[in-house]
Amino acid sequence: MRIRFAFSSEPFEVQSATFTVQHATCIDIFLVDVPFEHLFLVLKDPEQQIRALLTCKTRTKHFIVSESAASSSNNTLAGKILPGIWTITFVRPALHVGAVVLDVIPGDTPTGVTTPDNFSVLSQRPNRVLQHAEKWYRGDLHCHSYYSDGRVSLSDICDSAEDNGFDYLAVTDHSVITTRLPHRPFLVLPATEITLDNEVHYNAFGFNKLIDYGHYFSWHNVSKNTILTQLFHDLSGEGVLISINHPFSEGMTLQHDFDVRDIHLFEVINAPHLAGHPIDNDKAIRFYDFLWNQGFRLTATGGSDAHKPDGNGVYPLGKPTTAIFSRELSIAGLLAGLRAGRTTISNEVDCQLHLRQSGRTIYPGDEVSGEVNFAASCSAHALSWRLMKNGDCVEETYAQTFIRNISLQKGDVIRLEARRNEEIVFFMTPIHYGITLPSVFQFAALLAQFLLTQKD
Structure with missing residues (x-):
C-alpha cells in the first residue's frame, strides 16, 4: 500500500492513515520519497501499541516490523502482527514544504538481513x-x-x-x-x-x-x-x-x-x-x-x-x-x-x-x-x-x-x-x-x- 502525506501550511501538523492486516508475520516499511528533515512516523497496531518510531532524517530507507526479534529492524518493536486495522501517523513538528511518500507492505517473509546477534535495548x-x-x-x-x-x-x-x-x-x-x-x-x-x-x-x-x-x-x-x-x-x-x-x-x-x-x-x-x-x-x-x-x-x-x-x-x-x-x-x-x-x-x-x-x-x-x-x-x-x-x-x-x-x-x-x-x-x-x-x-x-x- 502506498501512503502519501502532503504538508499543510500550519506551523506543525499530524496526519494519519490506516491499512488492514489479515494474515502476516511482518510489515515492511519503505521510505520512498521523504525530505531529509526531522519528521516522524509512528506505527501502531490494532491495540494502539506503538510498534515503530521512525524519522525521515535517516539514511536508512527500509524498516521491518516482525514477529521475530532477529528480523525486526532497529527503531521497531518485535511482537505479534495482529490482524486488524493498523495506523501510521505522520508528525511534522516544524514548518516544511513538500510531502512524505512511503510503502507499507504486510507479508510473511521479511525482505531484509536478520540480526540474531542483536539484543532488545528496551527489554533490559x-x-x-x-x-x-x-x-x-x-x-x-x-x-x-x-x-x-x-x-x-x-x-x-x-x-x-x-x-x-x-x-x-x-x-x-x-x-x-x-x-x-x-x-x-x-x-x-x-x-x-x-x-x-x-x-x-x-x-x-x-x-x-x-x-x-x-x-x-x-x-x-x-x-x-x-x-x-x-x-x-x-x-x-x-x-x-x-x-x-x-x-x-x-x-x-x-x-x-x-x-x-x-x-x-x-x-x-x-x-x-x-x-x-x-x-x-x-x-x-x-x-x-x-x-x-x-x-x-x-x-x-x-x-x-x-x-x-x-x-x-x-x-x-x-x-x-x-x-x-x-x-x-x-x-x-x-x-x-x-x-x-x-x-x-x-x-x-x-x-x-x-x-x-x-x-x-x-x-x-x-x-x-x-x-x-x-x-x-x-x-x-x-x-x-x-x-x-x-x-x-x-x-x-x-x-x-x-x-x-x-x-x-x-x-x-x-x-x-x-x-x-x-x-x-x-x-x-x-x-x-x-x-x-x-x-x-x-x-x-x-x-x-x-x-x-x-x-x-
Whole structure:
C-alpha cells in the first residue's frame, strides 16, 4: 500500500492513515520519497501499541516490523502482527514544504538481513547489574548512526565503544530510540536526542518505551512550547532524565520555552573535535554556571556528538567522555548517578579527582558545608587548573596536579575545571551548599537574563 502525506501550511501538523492486516508475520516499511528533515512516523497496531518510531532524517530507507526479534529492524518493536486495522501517523513538528511518500507492505517473509546477534535495548531490566562495584564508569552520552543523520552503522559505534574500553554507551539518534543493538560487553542506556527543529536539542535517557509524538502534536490551538513543556513534564515523571544540548552551536536559534524544573542535565562540552569549533562550549559553561547561581542543580555532561569519521578516518566517539560515579554498573545505577550530579567530563586527558572532608570522600554534585580538599591530577600533561566559585575563577595553577582546600559558605557553588591551550579538557559538576531555590522557571526568561550579562 502506498501512503502519501502532503504538508499543510500550519506551523506543525499530524496526519494519519490506516491499512488492514489479515494474515502476516511482518510489515515492511519503505521510505520512498521523504525530505531529509526531522519528521516522524509512528506505527501502531490494532491495540494502539506503538510498534515503530521512525524519522525521515535517516539514511536508512527500509524498516521491518516482525514477529521475530532477529528480523525486526532497529527503531521497531518485535511482537505479534495482529490482524486488524493498523495506523501510521505522520508528525511534522516544524514548518516544511513538500510531502512524505512511503510503502507499507504486510507479508510473511521479511525482505531484509536478520540480526540474531542483536539484543532488545528496551527489554533490559533497569536493575540488571553488569558490575557489582561502586566506582567511576566511563562512556559517551551523545552519538549518531545512519538511523538518523550519522554516517556510521550501529556495529561501527559499538566497535568503537569497545575499543575505547567504555563501561556504557548511549546512542542518541535524533528523536528515535535505538531498540536493537549488537551484543557487546558494555551497558547500553536507552536514549534519544529529541529534535523538533534547530532551535534547541535535548538528550533524554532512561526510556522503557517509544515516544508517541503524535499524541502531543495532535493537540489543537496550542503552541509548540506548550507541547514541549508537557512532553518534558511527562518524561520526567516517568524517570527519564533530560539534557539541554550544545545551546550555543551554529544554527541554534534558542526559541523554545519550557519549565527548566523538568530538566536534569546540561551538556557543557559538545564535539570539541569538530574542525573550526562551530560550538561555543565556553559560552555554554557560562550559561551553566548562571543556571546554578539561579538555583538549578543541573548535572554536567559531555558528548562527542559523533556523526562520522574525522579527517583521519577515525570515528571520534569518546571525545569527550563522561564519567559517572555509581554504586554499580546498571541502568538504574547510572541514572541515579546522573541525577545526583556525580559526573566528570574529560576530553583526551586522563584526569583523576578526589574530594575529601574530614577523612570522608565527597563527590561532585554533593551538598556540603565547610572546608573541602580538592586533589586532582593529569597523568600526561600539565594543565591550567581553575577553581571556580559561583562562576568566577578564584585560583588558577598550571601544573600536572592541583591540591587546594576551600571552604563552602551558604550560597556557594564550587567546581574545578582544567584547560589545555585555553580549550576545556576537564570539568566536574559543582559541589554546593545552601543555594537558594529558583524564582524564575521558564527557559526563555532565564536565557534572556543570561544574555544580558554577556558582552558578545
